[in-house]
Amino acid sequence: MYPLKRNRRLRTNEAIRSLVRETILSPNDFLVPLFVVEGKGVRQEIASMPNYYRFSLDILEKEVKELWAMGLKSVLLFAMIPEHLKDNKGKEALNPKGLMQRAIKTVKNACPEMLVMTDVAFDPYSSYGHDGIVEDGEIVNDDSVEILTGMSLSHAEAGADFVAPSDMMDGRILSIREALEDEGYTNTGIMAYSAKYASAFYGPFRDALDSAPGFGDKKTYQMDYANRFEAIKETEMDIDEGADIVMIKPGLCYLDIVREIKNEVDVPVAVYQVSGEYAMVKAAAEKGWLDHDAVMMEQLVAIKRAGANIIASYFARDAVKLLG
Ligand SMILES: NCc1[nH]cc(CCC(=O)O)c1CC(=O)O
Numbered sequence: 001m002y003p004l005k006r007n008r009r010l011r012t013n014e015a016i017r018s019l020v021r022e023t024i025l026s027p028n029d030f031l032v033p034l035f036v037v038e039g040k041g042v043r044q045e046i047a048s049m050p051n052y053y054r055f056s057l058d059i060l061e062k063e064v065k066e067l068w069a070m071g072l073k074s075v076l077l078f079a080m081i082p083e084h085l086k087d088n089k090g091k092e093a094l095n096p097k098g099l100m101q102r103a104i105k106t107v108k109n110a111c112p113e114m115l116v117m118t119d120v121a122f123d124p125y126s127s128y129g130h131d132g133i134v135e136d137g138e139i140v141n142d143d144s145v146e147i148l149t150g151m152s153l154s155h156a157e158a159g160a161d162f163v164a165p166s167d168m169m170d171g172r173i174l175s176i177r178e179a180l181e182d183e184g185y186t187n188t189g190i191m192a193y194s195a196k197y198a199s200a201f202y203g204p205f206r207d208a209l210d211s212a213p214g215f216g217d218k219k220t221y222q223m224d225y226a227n228r229f230e231a232i233k234e235t236e237m238d239i240d241e242g243a244d245i246v247m248i249k250p251g252l253c254y255l256d257i258v259r260e261i262k263n264e265v266d267v268p269v270a271v272y273q274v275s276g277e278y279a280m281v282k283a284a285a286e287k288g289w290l291d292h293d294a295v296m297m298e299q300l301v302a303i304k305r306a307g308a309n310i311i312a313s314y315f316a317r318d319a320v321k322l323l324g
């Protein structure tokens with residue numbers, strides 16, 4: 001008898017396809033990155049990220065209420081720091097009245113149940129645009145970790161639910177975990193950017209925060225994109241040091257790593273679909289070369305299918321709207 005099996009039977013129409021579909025996106029999958037700036041009534045479109053904005057805190061308040069109403073319950077905050085507050089030690093990052101600290105409180109006041117995660121990194125605060133203190137042209141590790149730890153405590157004190165160190169210094173997860181425990185922030189979680197690659201896909205983000213490195217690149221701390229075993233080592237170390245959630249970044253080019261890590265570890269795995277991935281889809285769609293919504297959904301489902309439990313994405317809002 002030929003053919004023995006007909007796989008196309010399960011693809012005959014949308015009803016059967018949806019019945020056997022293996023991966024379903026929902027609003028619960030998403031973490032929404034948000035950029036904040038000083039000012040009032042500010043809603044600045046980011047040039048290289050069409051339809052994505054920097055918000056002043058009054059607008060942020062409205063934004064998070066809307067997100068909550070759409071079923072989006074977690075945000076990841078990034079602050080744009082004015083040039084005159086940047087230095088080599090990230091002093092402003094520890095300011096209890098700094099923009100990030102006020103943003104955390106703004107979200108919590110507007111929407112108390114919204115899960116607030118914060119970016120813990122130096123670069124938006126650094127006069128060099130690097131993720132650590134610069135000494136003789138090098139990014140030093142241990143002194144930087146000390147500041148990242150202080151920064152994490154400061155965010156916890158302001159009310160952050162999770163801190164998300166995105167710097168790739170060695171040992172920072174242990175240092176942050178110990179400090180949080182010592183200060184009584186036992187319920188403050190850590191989402192570690194564990195396998196963060198030195199990627200050209202971060203370009204638009206660095207426009208968004210005006211945080212591009214002033215010299216050199218980030219290859220002495222972010223991972224070489226040619227490497228796979230190293231991603232597993234980094235991730236396992238962060239889990240041993242106390243990470244509650246691990247992250248892989250960027251998304252699409254790294255889904256092999258996502259699957260591999262998902263198979264290895266027993267903590268939730270997050271994936272960051274980064275700014276350059278967003279910008280590429282927007283640009284191609286603007287030209288009429290790609291179907292925006294179709295490509296967006298295909299990419300997001302692929303990220304989840306690869307093993308992501310959490311997707312940080314600038315498409316979160318658009319995708320959830322489309323899910324209906
Ligand atoms: N610590 C900085 C940071 N945190 C998140 C991103 C990139 C996110 C994106 O491109 O969307 C970066 C950029 C970088 O490492 O240079």
Ligand SMILES: [Mg+2]
Pocket residue numbers: 168169170171194234237238
């Ligand atoms: Mg590491």
